[in-house]
Amino acid sequence: SQTIHQWPATLVQPVGSPLSLECTVEGTSNPNLYWYRQAAGRGLQLLFYSVGIGQISSEVPQNLSASRPQDRQFILSSKKLLLSDSGFYLCIGARMNTEAFFGQGTRLTVV
Amino acid sequence: ELKVEQNPLFLSMQEGKNYTIYCNYSTTSDRLYWYRQDPGKSLESLFVLLSNGAVKQEGRLMASLDTKARLSTLHITAAVHDLSATYFCAVDPYRAGYGSGNTGKLIFGQGTTLQVKP
Structure with missing residues (x-):
């Protein structure tokens, strides 16, 4: 069955720092x-x-961007994080005629 | 623009009581999902409702779909503390009228936070 690996699970980053979240x-x-x-x-x-x-x-x-360099890789990025970027980020996948499948999520706190 | 609205957004109830969460959506679709989210966790699939009149039950939860009214309900029977969580409904708006298939571009309701008190 299809799965998504998403990391990290938790992330604390200062304002103005870059971000890279990945799911495979x-x-x-x-x-x-x-x-x-x-x-x-x-x-x-x-x-x-x-x-x-x-x-x-x-x-x-x-303030965010996304890229898909490979079929099974999806990346969420930011060059400079804002406080308002804090939240729970979830990567979701889907194929035709199948239910969506979920990553475990990343809790991002921008401080 | 497709909107999915849940009601209520917060629900505090005593164990043993019954209650219903409502999910209204603003466009045609015949594929509706219910998910559960525990604090800090990802989503857990509860039900997939695929046709008008569909009814599914799992334990103390029962979900139904009325595509004509664009309404789904999640009914809780004799609530227990373990059901405390946030419940989301979601619609895939491209399902209807585009042939078959789920695209995964889910539009979520706001979520209903359920708190069951002993």
Whole structure:
């Protein structure tokens, strides 16, 4: 079955520092991949999605970027973190006609 | 723009009581999901509802889908403390009218935080 490895689980970073979160997929190929963010006490907001290598769509303007250098690798980055970037980041994968599958999430605190 | 709205957003209830969480969505779709999230954790899939009138039950939780009303419900029967968590509904808006298949571009409700008190 398909799985997503997402790391790190917890991250504390100072304002202005760079960010790199990575998720890798196992057990399937050519998945759609998604980055979501959950601010404290809020729902999950779609940030980016990718339907293939090098293909990134941004859903909301923000201080973050995403890349997909390989079929099973999806990276969320920032050059300079803001306090408002704090939250729970979740990588989600999906294939046609299958349920979505989830990474374990990264709790990011910007201080 | 697709919206998915849950009601209530916070629910405090006593053990043994029944209650229902509502999920309304604003576009056609016949694939709706319910997830559970424990604090600091990822999401756990509870139910996938695939057609109008679908009803699924697991333990004290029962979910139903009315695609005509664009409404799903999650009913809790005789709540126990272990059910305390945040519950999300989610819709894949591209499922209906585009042939088959889940794209994974899920639109989530705001979440309902359930607190069950002994």
